[in-house]
Amino acid sequence: MVRKSATIQDVAVAAGVSTATVSRTLSKPSVVAKATREAVLSAVERTGYRVNATASNLRRQRTGSVIALLPNLANPFFSQILAGMSAVFRQAGYGLLVADTRAEPDPEGRLTHYLRSGLADGIVLLDGTLSAASLTRPARPPVVLACEWMQEDLPSVRSDNAGGGALAVAYLVGMGHRRIGHITGPQGNCLSQTRLDGFQAAITAQGAQTRAAWIFEGDFSMESGAAAAQAWLGLTDRPSAVFCASDEMAIGFMGAVQHRGLRVPEDVSLVGFDNIEVAGHLSPPLTTIQQRRSEIGGRAARLLLDMIDAGSLTGPSETIGVELIERGSVARIAP
Amino acid sequence: MVRKSATIQDVAVAAGVSTATVSRTLSKPSVVAKATREAVLSAVERTGYRVNATASNLRRQRTGSVIALLPNLANPFFSQILAGMSAVFRQAGYGLLVADTRAEPDPEGRLTHYLRSGLADGIVLLDGTLSAASLTRPARPPVVLACEWMQEDLPSVRSDNAGGGALAVAYLVGMGHRRIGHITGPQGNCLSQTRLDGFQAAITAQGAQTRAAWIFEGDFSMESGAAAAQAWLGLTDRPSAVFCASDEMAIGFMGAVQHRGLRVPEDVSLVGFDNIEVAGHLSPPLTTIQQRRSEIGGRAARLLLDMIDAGSLTGPSETIGVELIERGSVARIAP
DNA sequence: TCTGAAGGCGCAATCGTTTACGGGCCGGTG
DNA sequence: CACCGGCCCGTAAACGATTGCGCCTTCAGA
Numbered sequence A, B: 001m002v003r004k005s006a007t008i009q010d011v012a013v014a015a016g017v018s019t020a021t022v023s024r025t026l027s028k029p030s031v032v033a034k035a036t037r038e039a040v041l042s043a044v045e046r047t048g049y050r051v052n053a054t055a056s057n058l059r060r061q062r063t064g065s066v067i068a069l070l071p072n073l074a075n076p077f078f079s080q081i082l083a084g085m086s087a088v089f090r091q092a093g094y095g096l097l098v099a100d101t102r103a104e105p106d107p108e109g110r111l112t113h114y115l116r117s118g119l120a121d122g123i124v125l126l127d128g129t130l131s132a133a134s135l136t137r138p139a140r141p142p143v144v145l146a147c148e149w150m151q152e153d154l155p156s157v158r159s160d161n162a163g164g165g166a167l168a169v170a171y172l173v174g175m176g177h178r179r180i181g182h183i184t185g186p187q188g189n190c191l192s193q194t195r196l197d198g199f200q201a202a203i204t205a206q207g208a209q210t211r212a213a214w215i216f217e218g219d220f221s222m223e224s225g226a227a228a229a230q231a232w233l234g235l236t237d238r239p240s241a242v243f244c245a246s247d248e249m250a251i252g253f254m255g256a257v258q259h260r261g262l263r264v265p266e267d268v269s270l271v272g273f274d275n276i277e278v279a280g281h282l283s284p285p286l287t288t289i290q291q292r293r294s295e296i297g298g299r300a301a302r303l304l305l306d307m308i309d310a311g312s313l314t315g316p317s318e319t320i321g322v323e324l325i326e327r328g329s330v331a332r333i334a335p
Numbered sequence C: 001t002c003t004g005a006a007g008g009c010g011c012a013a014t015c016g017t018t019t020a021c022g023g024g025c026c027g028g029t030g
Numbered sequence D: 001c002a003c004c005g006g007c008c009c010g011t012a013a014a015c016g017a018t019t020g021c022g023c024c025t026t027c028a029g030a
Helices: A008-015 A019-027 A034-047 A053-060 A076-091 A107-117 A161-174 A190-206 A222-233 A247-259 A277-281 A293-310 B008-015 B019-027 B034-047 B053-060 B076-091 B107-117 B161-174 B190-206 B222-234 B247-259 B277-281 B293-310
Strands: A065-070 A095-100 A122-125 A143-146 A156-159 A180-184 A215-217 A241-244 A269-274 A287-290 A318-320 A323-325 B065-070 B095-100 B122-125 B143-146 B156-159 B180-184 B215-217 B241-244 B269-274 B287-290 B318-320 B323-325
Touching (some): A008 A034, A053 B053, A065 A076, A065 A293, A076 A293, A076 B076, A095 B076, A122 A293, A143 A293, A156 A161, A161 A190, A161 A241, A161 A269, A180 A190, A215 A222, A222 B277, A247 A269, A247 B277, B019 B034, B065 B107, B065 B293, B076 B095, B143 B293, B156 B293, B161 B180, B161 B190, B161 B269, B161 B287, B161 B323, B215 B222, B241 B247, B293 B318
Parallel strands (some): A065 A095, A065 A122, A241 A269, B122 B143, B180 B241, B241 B269, B269 B287
Antiparallel strands (some): B287 B323
C-alpha cells in the first residue's frame, strides 16, 4: 500500500503536542517555547511531514498563486519578463501560473474569467489591449500591468518608451543623420504610440526631419519589418536611417533589404528596440534600445506582492530606464 | 463591506435543495432530476456562484495544477513548448505552474522539492540533466520529459533527433557537399549525442567524409557558434558545409564568418536545427531542421494527463518527426 | 501568602466541497 | 395488498490546516 504523506496530526502525535502547536511552530516559531519547538521540528523531520498547501490555502482564504496573462507565451520578449517574475514569486511562496490569452478565442473573456475565478491571489497582465469591464468588479484580485498599460488607472511597470525613441533619434543625429524614418508598432497600441511620440518630439528637438511617407506602420513582427522594407525600397526619396519600434521589425527590414542586394548600414542605418538576444549576432550586429525585461518582471512581481499583502487594488506605477546599445547597424555620415 | 463570493451553501438555499445536490448538479448533471437541475442552475446564475477550487481540491485530494520545470524560462525554445502545453492543460481544467530550474542554485534540489511538495498533480520536465534520486520515491506524482530524456525509464516526448542529423547530411550531400563538419551541443547532453550519432551514421551511409577536427563542441548558444566559427576559420583544410545542432549556434557561426568578410553560403554552407522564428529572416535565410515544438508540448501534456487519470507512473514515449526547411544557407557545389 | 500578568499551549470551530450511505417515494409485479 | 427495485435527494463525515479563545503555570511584586 502507498503510505499517504504525514499530516499535521501525525506530527502532533509524534511530538506529543497539539496540532495547533505544530502549526504555530512552523509559521510563528517565536511564540512557542524552545524545548517544544525542538520537539516539533524533530517530529517533522522524523515523519517527513510537508504542509499541505491546499488545506492551508483553504483555511487562510487564499490560493497561494498568481497568474500571468500574456498574449503569446511563445514570444521570447514576454517569456523573459516571466523569467524575471518567476524567482520573485517563488521566494515569496507563490506559485506562478501562466495563461496565453491569444491562443484561444475571446481573450477578454479569459481575463474576465480569471478575475472572477478566484484561482489566483493576483494577476500580472502583459497584454494592454485587454480592457475587461470586469476590472471594475468590487471583489477582484489585484492586477498589475507589465510593459503595457491602459486607460484605467491600474498600476504598471514599463520601460521609458518615449525616452527610448528620443535616445534613438539623438544617436542617429549624432552620427550625422538628418532624414530619419520610423517603423511603428500596431496602431492603437500604447507602446507604439509612446515610442512614436518620443521619436517625433526628438526629431523636432534635434532639428532633424521626417515625413509621413517615412513612417511605416508595423505590428512588431519580422514580417511587418520586411513589408516596411518593401515600402522603403519603393521610395524615390529615402531616409538614410530608420528607427524600428522593435528588434524583430529591424531584423525583418534588414533581411529584406539585404536580400535585395543593399547593405546595412551603408545604404540604410537601423536602430531597433528591445535588445533581444539575437541582435548582437546579426551581420551587422544591431544597434538598439535595451529594455531591461527581467527587471520589469521582477518589479512587477514585487509590486503585486505588496498589493496582495496590503489588500490594495492600487499601487505606484514604475518606469524603468532604457539605454542605447551601440553596435554596427548605424553608419556615420557627413550631414 | 466587501461581499464575499457566494458559496455552495448560498446556492443550495436559493434553490431550495441541499449542498450535495448542488455539487452533483455541477459535476454529474445526469444523476439529478431535470427540474432540480434547472432550479440549481438558475440559482447558480442568480447568486453568481463559482466553485472554490481550493476547497474542491482539498476534498478531492488533488491540486488541480501541474508544474513545468524548465532550465531557462527566457529561452524561446522552451517557451514555445510551454505554449503548446498551456492550451491542453487549460482545457483539462489544470493550471500550469512554471519554474525555472537554473535561475537559482541547486537545480536538482528544486526537482526534489517539487516531487515531494505535493504542489502539483504532475510534472513536465524539460531538463534532462536533472537526475534526482527522488524520482524513485514511491509516492511521487507522475513525470514526463519533453525534448530531453534520461537513463531512468521515464516517459518522454521528443523529436527524432538522429533522423534530423541524417536529414541534414543527406541534403548537404544532395547539394554536392562531401566534406561536412558539425557543431555539437554540450557534451553529455542526450540531444547532442543523438544528433551527432545521426550525423555520423549518415556521413558513412552517404559516402561523405568528416573528421575529428571538423567536429566542434558547442553548447547550443550563439556564443559557442561564434567560437566554432573562429576554430573553423583557423583550419587550413576546411569542410565546405557545417551542420549545427541548433539554430542559435548557426546564427553565431554565420555572424562571425560574415564579420570576417566571408560569405554564406558561397564560402561555407550551413544547416541549423530547430527552425526558430528568426531563421527565415536572416541573410541568407537559414536552412534548418524543423522541430514541432508546439506539438511536443501538446503531446507531453496529454501524456501527463493520461498518467494522472490512470494513476500511473509510467507511460509510452513518443517521437515526433522532423523535416528539413530549405532556405538559402546551403550552396549547390560541384562535387 | 496572595494577586496579576504574561507566556505557552490545547480545544474546537472553521474554510467550502465532495461523496458514501441511507431513506423516501413511486410504480410495477406477485 | 405486500414487496421490491430504482430514482432522487438529504445528512453528515471527511479533506488538513489555521487561529480565536481561554486555561494553566510560573514568576515577580506587594
